[in-house]
Amino acid sequence: MADSAQNQGVQTTGHVWDETLQEWNNPLPVWWTYSFYATIVFALVYWTFYPSWPFGKSFLPGMAQITYTNAQGQEESWHWNTRAKLLKETQEANAQQMPYYAKLMQTPFEQIGKDPELSSFVVSAGKVAFSDNCAACHQAGGAGKVGLFPNLADDDWIYGGSHEKIQETLVKGRRGYMPPFAEALDAAQIDALANYVLSLSGGQADAAKVATGKELFHSQTAACYYCHGDNAKGRQDVGAANLTDKVWLWADVPGAADAEGKLAAVKKVISGGMAKGVMPAWEGRLSPEQIKLLTVYVHELGGGK
């Protein structure tokens, strides 16, 4: 080996092991060496243009500039940095989107559907905003989840399905509440009430218990009528459900296998009450433009009033 290395004119490091074993010292390829020097030159150029070295209590900001028009319409310049770059990119994107949002903000709710361009904007931009913010609870198509989150695609509304009410729900959020009746009423009374509630939407119920339940519903003992109304059609101003339709949110009546299960589901809500049903307030997290967009989108999901 040693001979052949010398024969080829290769440098060695001079280390020799086991008499003839040598370490070759081939130089790096020229292209590699110069590429390495080029990266050093690149770094020097980069340091002069972009924020780089820490310097005392601050840092060298570099010479590159970012100029953009701020919200007040004035030109502003910053040394190159990602936050300023974001401002510039947001401003440029807004310049393209703003005509649509401005039109959306100017157009009254009932006129939006009549403008084909605006309504296709609502459908496409609204779908994205809904997926990012609403779908986690109300599901991708707005169908909700029985026992957890209301369906937005039907025409049954807890707090009202007009544009104004939907917007109010989005801006301020909602907090559902029904008191538990386990202590105020005994088991027989709760049983009677549950039978009456099921009968309201045509469910299977015991006629005698329905009569007792109806009386209780309108009595001062249970006072169900106070929130659910004399006709049991609910009160949207307090978010009390309409009990006369077949739409269920808190009591999983549709999911119950038999009449007994349906009864148990209603009894569970009457005795335990309901302290869930929290809709977060979106004011501050979403812009007024996004809230109006979502209001129209949700209204158009199928059940807007």
Next chain:
Amino acid sequence: MLKNFKHERLETNAGLLLVATMLSISVGGLVEIAPLFLIDDTMEKVDGVRPYTPLESRGRDIYIREGCYTCHSQMIRPFRDEALRYGHYSLAAESKYDHPFQWGSKRTGPDLARVGGKYSNEWQVQHLIQPKSVVPESVMPNYPWLMSPLDYADVGDRLRALRTTGVPYSLSQAEYDANVKQFGAEVAKTLHIPDAQKNLVAQAQEGNYDGDRAIVTEMDGLVAYLQVLGTMVDFSKYKPEDLVKYR
């Protein structure tokens, strides 16, 4: 001297090689880490950032124990797509009391830096117990055991440990008074280590994060922590330009 220096001397002298290796590596450390202790121009001066309450802090411990950080970052970068999906970009000041910080760089799940207040407590509980029940396409595992009781006997010691890293939890009256001045009386109360257990139980009862006031569960802690993430700074108080100048 350099002229006589042969590479062979380094290669054949283990002690010398060790010293030379450490010297060259510490150059990187000195250049990259040391300035961070000197620069104070990059920490945004914003109001509202406070240390976690005892309950939130225990929730954070559970977040780390369950390895949430392996799939979720807590760092919204200043890019338009991230701002649109997650909200305002994260500030350095917002994680100044985090030890260790949970920024992360791996997103199998979404970023959580501003998840606080985005969903209701019920959603968080349902989603942690069985994510697929509310997000069908989710690959997140179920965490049903979070409904078990929270061990909070040592919460005072945990806060004391954080205190040694510089988080202003108070032990003495003087420290408490300083916190009142810095954070206001309401927050200062929650940072007082002698009352940590009492405050933890009180917050869990009042917040009722898991829908059951009878016992304090790990779910109470974790949801309390998630609900405060990214909510401490009121960004309506600042113009975008106020925050650009720190970069």
